[in-house]
Every structure is written in structure tokens, then in C-alpha cells.
Amino acid sequence: MWLVHRSTGVAIFFFLLIHVTDTALVRVSPEAYNEVIGTYKTPIYGLVEAGLVAAIILHAFNGLRIIAVDNSTWALRHQKKLAWAVWIIFVVLMAGFLPVHLGHVFGGE
Amino acid sequence: MTAPDLTTPRERIRSGRMRRQAERWSWMFMRFSGAILILLIFTHLFVNLITGDGVSQIDFAFVAGKWADWWWQWADFLMLVLAMLHGGNGMRLLINDYAHRKTTRTVLMGVLGVAVAVVIVLGSLVIWTFDPCPVDADPSLLPSFCATVAA
Numbered sequence: 001m002w003l004v005h006r007s008t009g010v011a012i013f014f015f016l017l018i019h020v021t022d023t024a025l026v027r028v029s030p031e032a033y034n035e036v037i038g039t040y041k042t043p044i045y046g047l048v049e050a051g052l053v054a055a056i057i058l059h060a061f062n063g064l065r066i067i068a069v070d071n072s073t074w075a076l077r078h079q080k081k082l083a084w085a086v087w088i089i090f091v092v093l094m095a096g097f098l099p100v101h102l103g104h105v106f107g108g109e
Numbered sequence: 110m111t112a113p114d115l116t117t118p119r120e121r122i123r124s125g126r127m128r129r130q131a132e133r134w135s136w137m138f139m140r141f142s143g144a145i146l147i148l149l150i151f152t153h154l155f156v157n158l159i160t161g162d163g164v165s166q167i168d169f170a171f172v173a174g175k176w177a178d179w180w181w182q183w184a185d186f187l188m189l190v191l192a193m194l195h196g197g198n199g200m201r202l203l204i205n206d207y208a209h210r211k212t213t214r215t216v217l218m219g220v221l222g223v224a225v226a227v228v229i230v231l232g233s234l235v236i237w238t239f240d241p242c243p244v245d246a247d248p249s250l251l252p253s254f255c256a257t258v259a260a
Binding site: 027 | 143150162168169170172192196199228235251
């Protein structure tokens with residue numbers, strides 16, 4: 001879990017650097033922004049986004065588990081179950097997200 | 110059978126040169142900013158990737174439509190600052206853990222500091238100086254409300 005938290009954290013951080021920079025193109029011109037954001041809609045990038053969302057969900061709920069374990073002895077005693085809970089929430093959220101997102105990326109028009 | 114050679118253990122370096130009180134604040138900050146970021150980022154992902162046409166709907170007009178609203182400007186500004194500080198502080202902890210040579214550490218910390226500062230300043234400028242209806246732009250790329258604002 002420790003390794004998961006670190007590696008997802010690093011991945012999210014580097015994406016953030018790119019993401020702020022590409023969004024900054026709205027200040028250049030609508031054309032420049034639309035062209036770059038267009039690459040986000042390609043199948044390959046669509047899959048990268050899915051991976052990114054996966055990393056964010058894991059980092060978010062594992063972060064909540066860390067806060068819980070730091071602050072409550074109950075959570076500390078049940079930390080193994082909580083780690084499982086993180087993975088279950090992850091699977092459920094991804095099962096909800098993936099069909100919708102992949103539909104947007106691959107489906108239609 | 111020969112006994113394996115034992116190498117001298119690597120000299121222990123102290124994790125971080127900051128005072129303990131500062132590390133305590135860092136620890137608190139990671140937890141509070143993390144909790145707020147969960148709300149902000151999940152809202153961001155939901156609105157941008159799930160509602161409507163998801164990622165396919167995102168273009169200049171979409172961003173302009175959001176930032177025409179002060180609520181989104183503040184939400185995105187808060188998200189930018191907290192995320193960069195949270196991520197930057199996280200990277201600082203990793204550098205402390207893995208960069209053992211003093212010069213490597215100094216260089217990495219410098220690069221990290223500059224990257225975080227540049228991204229926060231750039232992002233803030235973009236959010237607060239944004240014009241949803243640039244005068245000389247192609248009207249078909251702009252949000253629909255620009256037609257009524259112009260003229």
C-alpha cells in the first residue's frame with residue numbers, strides 16, 4: 001500500500017505539471033487549446049486518462065485510510081480490512097467509470 | 110563454505126533538515142489538503158469526464174463556460190494551489206528518502222521548488238486573467254453567451 005501511495009502520487013504530480021500547462025493554452029488562443037486538448041480524446045490518451053483516474057482513486061482512498069489509521073485505534077486494529085476496502089471501492093468506482101469514459105472515447109461520432 | 114562479505118552499511122542521513130515543528134505542520138497539511146482535494150478533484154473529474162459527453166465535450170467553449178462563473182474560478186484556483194503544494198511536499202519527502210548525495214538533493218529540491226512555483230503562478234494567472242470571449246477569435250469556437258456579450 002505504501003508503494004502504491006508513493007507511485008500513484010508521483011504519477012499524479014507529473015500529470016499535474018502537464019495538465020496545468022496544457023490548460024494554460026486557453027490564454028493563447030481557442031485554436032491552440034482545442035488542438036492540444038484534441039489529443040486527450042484519442043484512444044491512446046483515453047486509456048492514459050483511465051489509468052490516471054485509477055491512480056487518483058487509489059491515492060485518494062488510501063489517503064483516507066492513512067488518516068483513519070493515524071487517528072483511531074479502531075482503524076489501526078482493522079487496518080488490514082481497511083486496505084481491502086480501498087481495493088473494493090477502487091474496483092467499484094472503476095467499474096462505474098470505465099464504461100462511461102470508454103464510451104466517450106471510443107463511441108459515437 | 111565461506112561467509113558472505115559484509116559491506117559497511119551506508120551512512121545514515123537524517124530525513125530532511127527541517128525542524129520537527131515544521132515537519133509536524135507538513136504532516137497536518139498533507140491530511141487537511143488531501144481531504145479537501147478529494148472533494149475538489151472528484152467533482153472536477155465527475156463534471157469533466159462523466160457528465161455530458163465526457164472528455165469529448167472539452168474544448169475552449171467548455172472551459173470558458175466554466176470560468177465565466179466565479180465559483181469554478183475559485184474551485185479550480187484552490188485545487189491548483191492545494192494540489193501543487195500537496196504534490197510538491199510529497200515529492201520533497203521522496204527526495205529526502207531516495208536522494209542520498211547532498212548535491213543531488215540540493216539540485217532536485219531546487220528543480221522541484223521552481224517547478225511548483227512556476228506552475229502555481231502560471232495557473233493562477235490563467236484562471237484570473239482569462240477572457241471567455243477574446244475579441245479577435247473565431248466566434249464558432251466561443252461559448253454561446255459571447256454572442257450577447259459582444260456587439
